[in-house]
Amino acid sequence: MDFGLSQDQQMLRDAISRTLADTCPLDHVRECTEDRASFSDKVCSALGELGIWGMMVPEQYGGLGMTMLDAAVVAEQLGYAVAPVPFIGSHVLAPLALAQGGSEELKAHWLPRIAKGEAQVAVAIAQTVEIRDQSSVDFDGEKLDGTALFALDFLGADAFLVVDTAGRMHFVAGDAAGLEMAPLTTIDRTRSVGELRFSGVAGEALADDDGSTSSRLRDAGRVILAADSLGAGQAMIEKAVDYAGQREQFGRVIGSFQAVKHMCAEMAARHEPCRSLVWYAAHAFDTAPDEAPLMACHAKSHTGEVHRFVARTSTEVHGGMGFTDLLGLHFWFKRIGFDRQILGGPEKVRAEAAALQGWTQAA
Amino acid sequence: MDLDYGPRYDAFREEVRQFLQTHGHRAPGGQGRAARPSPEAVAWQKLLIQHGYTARTIPEEYGGYGAEPDILVSRIIAEEFSRAGIPGGLANQGISMLVPTLLELGTEAQKREWIKPTLEGEIVWCQGYSEPGAGSDLAALKTSARVENGDFVINGQKIWTSTAKQADMIFCLVRTEPDAPKHGGISYLIFSMDTPGIEVRPLRTMTGHAEFNETFFTDVRVPMDQIVGQRGQGWYVANATLGHERGMLGDPDALESRLQALVRLMQAEQVGQGCAMDNAVLRDRLVALQAEVAAMKFNGMRILSNSLKGDPGGMAKLIVKLQSCELAHQISALAIDAMGEMGILYHGSEREREGGAWQWNYMFQLGLIIGGGTAQIQKNIIAERGLEMPREPKLAKPAAVEQATKVASGQEKGAV
Numbered sequence: 001m002d003f004g005l006s007q008d009q010q011m012l013r014d015a016i017s018r019t020l021a022d023t024c025p026l027d028h029v030r031e032c033t034e035d036r037a038s039f040s041d042k043v044c045s046a047l048g049e050l051g052i053w054g055m056m057v058p059e060q061y062g063g064l065g066m067t068m069l070d071a072a073v074v075a076e077q078l079g080y081a082v083a084p085v086p087f088i089g090s091h092v093l094a095p096l097a098l099a100q101g102g103s104e105e106l107k108a109h110w111l112p113r114i115a116k117g118e119a120q121v122a123v124a125i126a127q128t129v130e131i132r133d134q135s136s137v138d139f140d141g142e143k144l145d146g147t148a149l150f151a152l153d154f155l156g157a158d159a160f161l162v163v164d165t166a167g168r169m170h171f172v173a174g175d176a177a178g179l180e181m182a183p184l185t186t187i188d189r190t191r192s193v194g195e196l197r198f199s200g201v202a203g204e205a206l207a208d209d210d211g212s213t214s215s216r217l218r219d220a221g222r223v224i225l226a227a228d229s230l231g232a233g234q235a236m237i238e239k240a241v242d243y244a245g246q247r248e249q250f251g252r253v254i255g256s257f258q259a260v261k262h263m264c265a266e267m268a269a270r271h272e273p274c275r276s277l278v279w280y281a282a283h284a285f286d287t288a289p290d291e292a293p294l295m296a297c298h299a300k301s302h303t304g305e306v307h308r309f310v311a312r313t314s315t316e317v318h319g320g321m322g323f324t325d326l327l328g329l330h331f332w333f334k335r336i337g338f339d340r341q342i343l344g345g346p347e348k349v350r351a352e353a354a355a356l357q358g359w360t361q362a363a
Numbered sequence: 364m365d366l367d368y369g370p371r372y373d374a375f376r377e378e379v380r381q382f383l384q385t386h387g388h389r390a391p392g393g394q395g396r397a398a399r400p401s402p403e404a405v406a407w408q409k410l411l412i413q414h415g416y417t418a419r420t421i422p423e424e425y426g427g428y429g430a431e432p433d434i435l436v437s438r439i440i441a442e443e444f445s446r447a448g449i450p451g452g453l454a455n456q457g458i459s460m461l462v463p464t465l466l467e468l469g470t471e472a473q474k475r476e477w478i479k480p481t482l483e484g485e486i487v488w489c490q491g492y493s494e495p496g497a498g499s500d501l502a503a504l505k506t507s508a509r510v511e512n513g514d515f516v517i518n519g520q521k522i523w524t525s526t527a528k529q530a531d532m533i534f535c536l537v538r539t540e541p542d543a544p545k546h547g548g549i550s551y552l553i554f555s556m557d558t559p560g561i562e563v564r565p566l567r568t569m570t571g572h573a574e575f576n577e578t579f580f581t582d583v584r585v586p587m588d589q590i591v592g593q594r595g596q597g598w599y600v601a602n603a604t605l606g607h608e609r610g611m612l613g614d615p616d617a618l619e620s621r622l623q624a625l626v627r628l629m630q631a632e633q634v635g636q637g638c639a640m641d642n643a644v645l646r647d648r649l650v651a652l653q654a655e656v657a658a659m660k661f662n663g664m665r666i667l668s669n670s671l672k673g674d675p676g677g678m679a680k681l682i683v684k685l686q687s688c689e690l691a692h693q694i695s696a697l698a699i700d701a702m703g704e705m706g707i708l709y710h711g712s713e714r715e716r717e718g719g720a721w722q723w724n725y726m727f728q729l730g731l732i733i734g735g736g737t738a739q740i741q742k743n744i745i746a747e748r749g750l751e752m753p754r755e756p757k758l759a760k761p762a763a764v765e766q767a768t769k770v771a772s773g774q775e776k777g778a779v
Contacts, residue, residue, distance in 0.1 A: 001372075001435060001672065002365045003664040069364055165737070241750045255751040264750055265742035269682040276661035276679070283364045298654035305651070334489070350644070350650040359626075359640055359649075 004279070005073065013073050019046050020081035026328045032084045033331075039155060040084045044117060047085060048062045054115025056095040061111035063095065068220060072227035072282040079231030079339070082331045084190040086120055086221050088224045089152030093217045097161050097169055101206030101213050106171055110159065122157035124196055125221070128167060128214050129344040130131035137198055139164040139205070144172065144198040150342065152221070154183060154194030162196060162203070167211030170203035177201065188338035190209035190331065221343045222300035223285055226278045229339035233274070233307040234326035236314035237267045239329060243318050254317075263313050270306045278304060299355035304340035304349075311336045366664075367733020372435050379443040382414060390449045398526035400453060400484040407452050408484045408695025415521050416440050418482045434670055445616045456526065457481040457488030459769065461534050461553075468592045477532075477553070489556070491521040491535030491578060492601065499740050501536075502546045502598055506580060508537040510587070515539065515552060517560075517583040523734065527563045527576040532557050540595045549597035554585040570726045571710060615656075615663040618687060619696045622656045622722075625649065628716070630700045639701040655690055659683075678749045685741040688732045695725035754768055 005013065023046040032040045047053070057063020058073055073090050078087055095114055098107055098121075113119035126149045127136050137146040148162045160172045160179075171181060178201040183194040206213060241264050244255030254260045281299035284291040311333045315322035320330050342347070354360050368376070391404040399407065407742075411417040412428055419437065421427020430436075444451040462481055465474050481484040497504040506519025517537055527533070533556055540548035556563075560583035565573035592600040629649060632639040639645055661685070666676050698721040699706035708715040709722045732738050746752040 001368045001668065003661070004364065006364070033476070117561040125745075175615040238748075241752060245753065252756060253753055256756060258739075258755065261746035261752050262739070262742045264752060265685075265745035268678060268745055268750055269685050269742070272678050272682050273655075273658035273662040273686065276665045277658035279364065279665075280661045283366075294655070297650075298657050301651070302658060347647060350647050350654075353650045353653070354646050359630075359646055 003276070005069075009070060009073050012070060013077060015050055016047070016052070016074055016077040017080070019076050020077055020083055021283035022046070022135075024081045024083050026331070029082050029084055029190060029331060030328065036185065036189065038084065038184075039086060043083055044085050045090060047083075048117040052087075053091050053117040054095075056092050056099075057111045057115040058095075058099050060346060061099075061107055061115065061200040063111065063115040067282070068223055068285040069279065069282040072223055072278055075224045075227035076234075076278075079228035079233075080235045082190050082232065082235075082335050085157075086153035086192070087153075088221060088228075089123040090114060090120045090157070091153075092224050093123040093125070093152065093221055094161055096220055097123065097206065097213055097217055098171075100216070101169060101209050102171065103204065103207060107203065110326060118286045120153060120156055121159045122151040122153045122154060122194070123217065123221075124160060124162045125214055125217055126150040127165070128163050128218050128342070130345050130348060135195070137162055137164050137170075137196075139166065139170065140169065142202065143178075143200040145200060146198055147272045148191045148196045148198070150184065151165035151196055152191075152193060152342075154181070155192035160196060162198075163214045167214045168209040169206040169213050169217075171199060171206065172196075174200075176203065186338060187334040190335060191338055193342075200250055215293070218343060219285060219296035220222065222296040222349070223278065223281050224337045225342060226274075226281065226296075226299035226303040229303040229307045229336055230271075230274055230278050231273050232335045232339070233267075233303070233310040236307075236310050236329070236332045236336075237264065239332075240264055240267065240314040240317040243321075247319070258308060260317060267313050271310055274299075274306050294353055294356050297349045297356070300344065301346040301349040301353070304346045307336045308340060368435055368439070372439060375436060376439045376443060379416065379440055380447075382416070383443060383447045383449055386410065387447060387449050396722045398455065398529035401486055404450075404453070405484045407450070408482075411452045414483060416444075418458075421478065421482065423430075425466070425474050426482045428548055434667060438667060441616065445620070453482075455485050455487065456490045457486065457532075458471070460490065461488050464534070464551075464603055469514060473553075473591065485686045486532055487526060487530045488532050488534060489527040489530035489576075489578075491524055491533045493523045494520060495522055498506075499737055501601075502549065504536055504538060504549065507536075507541065508535045508539045508550065508552065508585070509582075510539075513587055514584040515550075515587055515590075517552075517580045517585060518732055519580050520632060521578045521580075522575070524563070524576045525574060526579045527556065527578045528565065532556060534591070535603055536597050539597075543595055547595050548600075549590045550594050551597035551600040552585055552588050553591060554583070556628065558583050558585065559589070560584070568726075568730065570723050570730075572723075574727070585766075614687075615660040618656045618690060618694070621691060622653060625652075625694055625698050625701075628698055628721075632701055632705070632716075634703065642701075645697065645701050648700075652690070652694055652697060656694075659687060659690060678745070681745050681749045684736060685738055685745065688728065689738070692725065692732060693726040695721050695728055699725055 024043045028040060032038050037255060051064055054063030055066040059065040075087065078305040091114065095111060098111055110119060110121060115120060132149065135149045137144055137148050151160060158174050163168050164170060178199040180192055180197040186193060214215060244260050244264065245253055247254050278299050281295035284295040300331065315329060315333060318327060318329055321327050386773045389410065390407050391401055415430055417427035417432050418427040420432045423429035441451065458481060462478055492501060494504050494506060506517065506521060508515035532553060534551065534553050536549050537546050537552055539550040560581045561635055562579040564577045566575040566577050567573045568575065589736065629640040629645065630638055662679055666679050669676055702716055705714065705716060709719045747754055
């Protein structure tokens, strides 16, 4: 019995953490994102040396064939460092989708390239959560038509995986005829999302796809977002505690005032159980398919709520400085905001969790 | 991540299941909040001790089962009794707090005299710690014990003595050294509740019941050897005990069963043609609580794993009392909301749901948020021990101020 990270996972966590501490200080994040969202080549190549890009790619295709819990460990560190790198779409969801339903040709071509960090595949499954602005993609048996929002890891993508209205996944090359793209600018410049417009685009439908692949991708995405939020929340708590231990007012450090101390304690008290919930949700994804969808919902919605509280409370502990751009605390605030909304805000996700348990009245 | 307990423990689990199947019918009915165990409860307790399902690690010579401590074994016993809905061993303040204290700091004679009958439910204890003027600041307690003809003579008042009415004995903190510093003047005494001069008055709470008492002491004479530890060491003796108040208020199994009860209530509670569960807002709150209960359950598994490795638990453990009590309260609050107008029925009214249990819980759990270290004290502990934030600057002690004033005025006089 051991509820927690294995030795290997702790080593992975420490290696990522060190690498990001060395290559991804706040000033660098700022440089990358000053005008618009963009990814950091420097951080990407450092992480690439650790094999991160292929962690979810099966070994036979040049990857490491690791687990969702491993990926959650990495996502937490990326959130902690607000790292401007592709991960959730191109290095978690795309390998999962291709490994599960890609043709041998697709797998042989794309998986080794993803693993080496030579190719980036964005993933657009927003419409499996809800349809906004009437954006959806139809498949008539041959061609794709419509619009897909919030393709994850959009900037610089070489190809796309997109879901249709029936929940089936399609692979589309970046240079496919009839495909137009536009970036969507969000609060979080350390991430990149965009929209895809299809006019009679020929793609490649993934094999034997009854819609279960996209559901599984949604679960995986939610676990990764929850883990990212966990890391960003952890960073915001540490920053609040540090600041409160240095900033002096009325002749004492503000951290010695109970009002400030209690804000920090409340953040820690709500945040700490999230760690175990995220670990379990990732573990369920790996080993307990019956539990995985519900646990992914719980991890996503609960971290979304807790870290919204952490984001605003940490900002308040920093007082006026927290509100400035100078301190850069807002990078974490916005990262948490992104994690909360993407692939379903808490209310939407909880409605799904209720339906999964048969608690919703048959309409 | 490995959630298997392994074959040795699986075999033990099977053994517990067999026991419960064979002997479960002998368990006393209901969890029995009665402070004084019934003859059936005493018989059940003795059977459990005999099999090592309670008092497992207490040495045989003091009436326990005498096994080596094993956290997973304890966990399996708790899980299986909870799953079967069969009450486990007695869990009163005598067993959970006094017995571990005696084992650690009692004399051989005290261990032999008190532990066995306490474990077997024959002696019921109450705890005399809090006072009207000493709650969060427990060490400010004023109940005094002066020495007279070889006895301690106790005067003062205790509050929140929950089982004082039924108790045979009390373990009690009193001030024996009035001139010593606050924490150094306290002693830990044990004495009979039949001693002349003790008066117990029920303390009725907001629930309408008297779950607690106030206990008054007027010239209560206690032989001087009825002390645990040394004179003036009572604060440290009591703190050894507080360490044993483990998990009583943060049981993840309990939260999960409350949540399941809430799900059943929301499905059963009729509203028009449907039920409370059909209300999207109530349902949303339910799922949010379910996620929190899951998080606390896994947090508990993490603490368990950590303690197997000898890790004291850190932040994961420090937050349990605060979060669990709050969560239990929120579960009851949602139950009342799901009942709508029916939620106010109480005191055995017509149409009351489940004997008013949800309303009682809702109010009593507020008491649990306050008791056993208030939520605010818990937050201080989380901030100062968990996050290593600076402690509140200490105010100058009145005595020190007085001393300083004397010195200052003396100097002035000298100068003149």
